[in-house]
Amino acid sequence: MASRKKARIPRVGFVSLGCPKAASDAEQILTRLRAEGYEISGSYAGADLVVVNTCGFIDAAVEESLDAIGEALDENGRVIVTGCLGAKGTIVQDTHPAVLAVTGPHALQEVMDAVHAHLPPRHDPFVDLVPAQGIRLTPDHFAYLKISEGCNHRCSFCIIPGLRGPLVSRPIGEVLKEAETLAAAGVKELIVISQDTGAYGVDVRYRTGFAGGRPVRTRLYELCRELGELGMWLRLHYVYPYPSADDLLPLMAEGKLLPYLDVPFQHASPRILKLMKRPGDVDKVLERVTAWRKAVPDLTIRSTFITGFPGETETEFNELLDFLDIAQLDRVGCFAYSPVEGAAANALPGALPEEVREERKLRLLRHQEDISTQRLEAKIGRTLTVLVDDIDEEGAIARSQGDAPDIDGVVYIVDGHELEVGDFAEVTITDCDVHDLYAELTPMRAVP
Ligand code: SF4
Secondary structure (H helix, E strand, C coil), X not given: CCCCCCCCCCEEEEEECCCHHHHHHHHHHHHHHHHCCXXXXXXXXXXXXXXXXXXXXXXHHHHHHHHXXXXXXXXXXXXXXXXHHHHCCCHHHHHCCCCCEECCCCCHHXXXXXXXXXXXXXXXXXXXXXXXXXXXXXXXCEEEEECEECCCCCCCCCCHHHHHCCCEECCHHHHHHHHHHHHHCCCCEEEEECCCHHHCCHHHCCCEEEECCEEEECCHHHHHHHHHHHCCEEEECCXXXXXHHHHHHHHHHCCCCCCEEECCCECCCHHHHHHHCCCCCHXXXXXXXXXXXXXXXXXXXXXXXXXXXXXXXXXXXXXXHHHHHXXXXXXXXXXXXXXXXXXXXXXXXXXXXXXXXXXXXXXXXHHHHHHHXXXXXXXXXXXXXXXXXXXXXXEEEEEECCCCCCCCCCEEECCCCCCCCCCEEEEEEEEECCCXXXXXXXXXXXXX
């Protein structure tokens, strides 16, 4: 009997650039590809075509994305482009006319349509099987959970609303289901992301959705309350200092939500904030920070700032340094203003030379170093629960509740060789530097 020739499994290469939101889009595409029986190739040569997930946030990211597309075209020749750069006019097609298709961000169906058109799936029920939690780009023990797409704000330095559109919240039942699946797969830490996490549900007027047959409002408080029941560390990014953030503090005090807030303040001069089209009541913000710390003394506050915004005077920059002195933030990231193509702020008068923007950035970071170090020094001698991210010859590398992956510091456990990635451990903090803590295991280290 003649044997039937089996069709070769179609293989897709995947290159993903950009922020956690882009990574989350990538995970959804990879999950669908695997669910439809495509194999993911680790090399250009082994792939039938390559999907490049791009970033278009700042000029450097645009260049990096265009280079990545060029490399994929050189090495493979058949390339589909998705992500933020795809929403920026015809820059991709103009630079690389040979690409097969271009979509914007958050365009799962369009990407799949393009893949189907250029590389039809092979029908095989066995390769359709994928893990229930989908394909993730993060390690097994933590995962990003995207709760909405787009943004209703119009910050003058930002083009994201133009790229990703207005706020669209995911149905709360769908978000909770995804979180339950991740918990069942062994994820220990869930990191909630969006462009504006506090605004979750605004677009649907906080309508009541359903989770496991129960009515639940589409609102951040209810979402965190429900997620907090799943037993994972729960961390929020991109929460704005609006009154709704105050509601989250009781959940932190109850241990349902990590005592960690990532609040992008961006500046502290009322005039600059107004030009940025962001809330400008700095005194209110400081009052709020004080009240948060009173309610949850262990709260870690992370923020980001922009230096050298058009027209920023030396006095206004110094207002920002004074704000840092008063706010005593734990972690601070800083960008020198970058005139992103298409941003309204580029038309403002008083553009500053790059050296000034960069010099102020360095000055801000140096100024914050002392504050961050002092806040870490206050932890020396304390016992903390940490989550292990990595093991190397010098011990274990973990994070405390105050450290988000990739952007904050780590906890080096000098005697943690026998721990495993994904373990929780109790450690005693022995030392620190500007960003990181050093620790030893406390006796009875294992946390069940
Ligand atoms: S910077 Fe402003 S406009 Fe841009 S995503 Fe954030 S809140 Fe929205």
